Amino acid sequence: MTKPESGLRLLVTLSLVGVVFTIGVILVGVWTRLVDAGLGCPDWPGCYGRLVVPDAERALVHSPDMPLESFKAWVEMIHRYVASTLGLLVIALVLLGFRLRRRAGYPWGLSLALLVVILLQGAFGAFTVTLKLWPQVVTLHLLGGLSVMLLFLWLHLRLRRFASGDLTLGGVPAPRRPLTPLWGLAMVLLLLQLALGGWVSSNYAGIACQGFPTCNGQWWPDTDWSEGFHLTQTVGPNYLHGQLHADARTAIHLGHRLGGVALGLGLLLLAWRHWHERRLRPWLGALVGGYAVQLGLGIANVLLWLPLWLALLHTAGAVALVVLMALAVWAWREPVGQDERQQPAEKEWAHA
Incomplete structure (x- = not known):
């Protein structure tokens, strides 16, 4: 197997991992809401000003009006950790696909769209906390998570088609039914x-x-x-x-x-x-x-x-x-x- 083929196989695998991982992130996010941990950390991206949940004394100094509930804070931070990992996965897909971007049929535009949506999703995650679970933002955050999953899935299907070379029928571009x-x-x-x-x-x-x-x-x-x-x-x-x-x-x-x-x-x-x-x-x-x-x-x-x-x-x-x-x-x-x-x-x- 040549190096380009090996890299393409990795992209196909990573895109499928992204689908599965995004589903996990969505379910963790829903679990966070169901246990009322959406405001377990009153700030963003840290928790009481730190990247890990602090003790009650430090939390009280940071936010005197928001006493620390350790379980809820950890639930919220776990959600943020896994969501950040998903963002890194998207960046890896874009970087790995950069050298293939000019090849006919490679879904480079779709990769960039996924990057833009995951960045917007991160912003909505911040607004969910700073706007104190405003229903409009919470609903859009859920739809954004589903959009990320859908883009990962579509990217995976496009990459599989690209890797198989099945882009034409009879030497001409294969028409897709509208x-x-x-x-x-x-x-x-x-x-x-x-x-x-x-x-x-x-x-x-x-x-x-x-x-x-x-x-x-x-x-x-x-x-x-x-x-x-x-x-x-x-x-x-x-x-x-x-x-x-x-x-x-x-x-x-x-x-x-x-x-x-x-x-x-x-x-x-x-x-x-x-x-x-x-x-x-x-x-x-x-x-x-x-x-x-x-x-x-x-x-x-x-x-x-x-x-x-x-x-x-x-x-x-x-x-x-x-x-x-x-x-x-x-x-x-x-x-x-x-x-x-x-x-x-x-x-x-x-x-x-």
């Missing part, structure tokens, strides 16, 4: 549901609706939609445990349920429309199956009053849906073989 409106709708619904899930978590509305399928014993309980989705909340109060009243939180929770219904219908329609394509069928089946599991986890969280382990599983389910959607999109956009292009039904669906 996304149809139905694929776009499914992705938008998934993004919306992820944002709603983050909004539920950041406003502590996970058990605002008790019971299922009804909410607080009613099919349509008292809600305050304007306050629940008021995106210009005041910056400054400590948002630990939330600031919204019960009706506003109920509206948020109910919105997440309705978003789940819309997502489910969108995925079912997508699967029905493209089920005839054999290479898509496994991914579409996995998407619908993953959604069903995620729905069950959401219901269980409500009925069991949001236990920590089940809330983490629900987040893991959301991550899995993002991965499955990305892989399904990748499979859809892959060039269609000659035998497939000759099938009339395939032509009809591809242009839908």
Whole structure:
């Protein structure tokens, strides 16, 4: 194996490591929130002015109004350590890929996009602390983590294709199928549901609706939609445990349920429309199956009053849906073989 091939193999491996590591960082971040450790350290990037959690006496000198809770401080710092390691991994990918940036087909632009997003994600991590868990920032921080994971995954797939040399069909660039409106709708619904899930978590509305399928014993309980989705909340109060009243939180929770219904219908329609394509069928089946599991986890969280382990599983389910959607999109956009292009039904669906 030549040196360039060896370096390329390393890039492929590191990008896959990045996918797995990012999932771990996301789950550690969610665990940090679930144990109320988001403000375990009142400053950033250190903790009470230090790179490791200090003792209670030094912490008191630094922040007299924020007594040290050692467990929460360590949880927060562990999250920062693993997130920083992820940033170093992105930098390594960019540096290792620099000499390949001019080769046709190498995803250099995607590597740079990943670097920009990971830097923005670090900034949102700082704002999460300095703005005292402002729900807008917390939700964007979650979406940013999912974006980093998605970029790692897409980079891995692009690097694998580049390493295999499978960039052309018959000596000409292989055409990629464009996304149809139905694929776009499914992705938008998934993004919306992820944002709603983050909004539920950041406003502590996970058990605002008790019971299922009804909410607080009613099919349509008292809600305050304007306050629940008021995106210009005041910056400054400590948002630990939330600031919204019960009706506003109920509206948020109910919105997440309705978003789940819309997502489910969108995925079912997508699967029905493209089920005839054999290479898509496994991914579409996995998407619908993953959604069903995620729905069950959401219901269980409500009925069991949001236990920590089940809330983490629900987040893991959301991550899995993002991965499955990305892989399904990748499979859809892959060039269609000659035998497939000759099938009339395939032509009809591809242009839908």
